[in-house]
Amino acid sequence: MRIPTFLRGPFDGAGRAVALLATGVLVQCGALVVMAVPWLDGGPTKASSCLVAVVAMVAVLAAGCPLLTRMQRARFRARLGVEIPVAGRSWSWRQLGYHLAAGPLIALGGALTLLLWAASAVAATTYVWVWALPTETRLAQAGYAVQAGYLTAAGLAGLYGAAWLSRTLARLDTRAAVRRLGPSRAELLEQRVEEVTESRAGVLDAADAERRRIERDLHDGAQQRLVSMAVNLGLAKVTLTDLPEDARKVIDEAHREAKEAIAELSNLVRGLHPAVLEDRGLDAALSGIAERAPLPVGLTVDLPVRPAPAVEAVAYFVVSEALANVVKHARAGRADVRVETRGGILLVVVTDDGVGGADPTGGTGLAGLAKRVASVDGTFSISSPAGGPTIVTVELPCAP
């Protein structure tokens, strides 16, 4: 026989809720016995010794707090399959609050609910009990059938009520346990920040590795082929001197194009993650950038030890972008680049004597720079009054 949903619904999951409440009651009874120790010998009589007893009780509970927390966590896992996240500390006032207040209160509610279940079950089955009575007794009580009907109805209502109560209490218990026994909001946030920091570092590393891979692929692949082609064309130019003028022109043109393609590809690769940076560090890589800049660039690099690859890459990018901006916008006569470490900070300063007025929110270049710097928790600042000079200062945290 199928029981309609509206009749059956309230009992769905009630079994597990009851099991949770019952085990809760058991755990609290255990705790109660432990707490009752100071009162075993008739209990303290004076107020002062009462206080001592209360303090001792709380102390016992506090000492047992990690154990109790473990038990409660096991209870929720076994009965409901709910995993309560592990808090950062094994002891806290919040956890104690659960064991002293929320836990016992809910256990009390749970005990009453269990009683309601029992009483309602007995009431709902009144007819069964009635039929078990001797016939004379039944006959002596006129109208027993009607009263038994009331009792049965009340019992059934009690069963529904108990089911609802069980589930509500179980829900309350779960919520209280998660809130009090699990990590606090601050701990959760801390954990989250840690995770995010870690995953961001991972993403950065992956991006760096990817850039390096592309650099290597381009270098080993396309660039070698282009160089080889340019060499062949150059050889043709040198050796095939008796070709008609037109043919030599074509070869000449192709040779020039190939060399330009090599130069473009080299520039592209340098923008990604130059091999010199990986092999030889910032000093060598930056002197390459400074040398290629179309204006005089003073370069001072003072690094006793090499920073982490991600930091090196960002510092390189900063100088490269900043100098590109100087060339594009500043109309400067010269620029100066200074890179040094100051107590766990890698300081990069790019100065130019140009017209100033650079707006960090205006172009994509400076905004991209700031973003790249922020990705390693660095700070970016620019001072560029109209008329110059422009000073870009970047501080990157690096382990000393």
Next chain:
Amino acid sequence: MRAVIAEDSVLLRIGLVKVLETAGFDVVAETGDAEAVLAAVEEHRPGLVVLDVRMPPGFTDEGVRAALVIRQQWPDTAVLLLSQYVEERYAADLLSGDTRGVGYLLKERVADVEEFIDALRRVAGGGTALDPQVVSQLLLRRHSDPLDRLTPREREVLELMASGRSNAGIAEGLFVSESAVAKHINSILAKLDLPKADADHRRVLAVLRFLGVG
């Protein structure tokens, strides 16, 4: 003249062989790593070795180290290093002794076949061939002092002079007369307090000393 080539990229190696043969060298051995090149030099005693800086097994500076061994053990063998990028340290290591028969060029210069052949012949003939970029990076390091007294033209001449060009080579590169170049050079040597020297390589040595290399 016999030549040995050590370059791990096969394509570039084939190109190098062709260029060297065009330039009149007899390529007696070509290898892809630094160990094998030493064995090849031992066996063939070439007049010129062309080496890539970055080679197996470590892909760092095997070529530079092999070059230093060659310079030490067979001083008469000219060495030309090819590098993917300019690292002044390599140049400094290579030039720290005698600058005769030494070259340090960027790989992409190979594509400028005519100029590369010039550099090859210069190095094989006991001269010096430094990449212009090496020289300008070295100049960059010295951002105070007497260099500021040089005119832009004199700086250009200094860069070419340091890279190993002869007066005629400099004149050709700057489209000026040889006597003008000689005048510039005298002025430069005076401003930088460098001794006058007739031989190109000794002049290079003086300039490099001045730049803090060697």
